[in-house]
Amino acid sequence: FSADAAADLAASALNPSMDSWDQAPAASALEAEVTAALAAEVFPDARTPDALVTTGGTESNQLALLLARERHGAGLRTVVGADAHHSFRRAAWLLGLPEPVVVPAPHGTMDPAALAEALDQDGPALVAATAGTTDEGLIDPLPEIADVCAAAGAELHVDAAYGGPVLFSRTHRRLLDGLDRARTVTVDLHKLGWQPAAAGLLAVRDAADLAVLGHTADYLNADDDTEAGLPDLLGRSLRTTRRPDVLKTAVTLRALGRTGLGALVDTCMELAQDFADLVEKAPGLDLRARPTLTTVLFRPTGAEDETVAAIRRTLLAEGRAVLGRAKADGRLWLKATLLNPRTTPADLAEILTLVEGSTHR
Structure with missing residues (x-):
């Protein structure tokens, strides 16, 4: 870059x-x-x-x-x-x-x-x-x-x-x-x-x-x-x-x-699939759907929309994670758009740890 x-x-x-x-x-x-x-x-x-x-x-x-x-x-x-x-x-x-x-x-x-x-x-x-x-x-x-x-x-x-x-x-x-x-x-x-x-x-x-x-x-x-x-x-x-x-x-x-750019695209799309895997395995989180590109929607199981919004704002205000928000099936979801091919598995796991920690505050 x-x-x-x-x-x-x-x-x-x-x-x-x-x-x-x-x-x-x-x-x-x-x-x-x-x-x-x-x-x-x-x-x-x-x-x-x-x-x-x-x-x-x-x-x-x-x-x-x-x-x-x-x-x-x-x-x-x-x-x-x-x-x-x-x-x-x-x-x-x-x-x-x-x-x-x-x-x-x-x-x-x-x-x-x-x-x-x-x-x-x-x-x-x-x-x-x-x-x-x-x-x-x-x-x-x-x-x-x-x-x-x-x-x-x-x-x-x-x-x-x-x-x-x-x-x-x-x-x-x-x-x-x-x-x-x-x-x-x-x-x-x-x-x-x-x-x-x-x-x-x-x-x-x-x-x-x-x-x-x-x-x-x-x-x-x-x-x-x-x-x-x-x-x-x-x-x-x-x-x-x-x-x-x-x-x-x-x-x-x-x-x-073209080959180098394509490899970076592939890496980010694989990261999205890996992140979706982690969400599916987390007992306290729901996955909206398997990602098509590099966007993954997820939310704490059973959480109210106000709680989801508050989690996002807290992580932003504390400088710990930048997550988006999206409405789907009438509910508010946290949105992870993975565009950095240098993201590591540890980074992905840390995002979920932060969300889970904020959920139980």
Whole structure:
């Protein structure tokens, strides 16, 4: 992890701005290479995939809705699962789109049959599926959802901010079958890519979809400069001044490659399984379910939600453990999201010891 931190420091020290080619010629060339390579990972069979660098999943999801709105107009309906990221509601509000239609997720993932019913209306729709839900790290049934979208003539976006880097894993990438059937995909390498923020991406199947972002400011991308072959960066983001964040990712890819990153993903997913094993063996703890990615939900047996919340706050306030919280099946759960491949079995056991100790205070 020292390489990406060093690259982040170098980006700060060099301080180029990615709003015009003359301010960042090397960084703009590097960004073009890296985004093309990552887009090809998401859409391996596409003829002209591309990707934009963003600040994270929220900006990527907003851009996906913006691109769809420009194709279909302000009457576009956004359809999301009940466990979709909150950014879709905010993006719809910012873009003047109707409030998203929410499809039930009875087992934590979008129900394809309910989706088909939601799409049985006139008018354009963008379905936003999730590969790595915030609360449980679950993956919507992407092949079935893609089939429903194709039958209804709806477009598909997948928010894979959390789960997208599983593509690097030869062992687990099958979990993302159907991802390449989307028109746009959000990925955030700040999570399972281990990049310092910001490290988001919006990948698109067809680079032509990005043309609507084109914008001209004579002092940044004059027409004659563009016609002469100078790269036009202003249409690569809704921001003007932006850091060369892609440098961090480029250094990491150079140092570890797909195989190295995939091994780190595999390690974290194995840690989640190991932690789930420990919870199942602990007599005073309940496990929500076996983890899909690297998120494990658990709680003290028979505890009230107020007790679960108090345990989390106590461990945070004492600086002993950082656990999240999530609602599932009407109850509050402690959430362990394992993203550090250097976590040891002793670390996992210590988390449970701390929770059990706080339970009996």
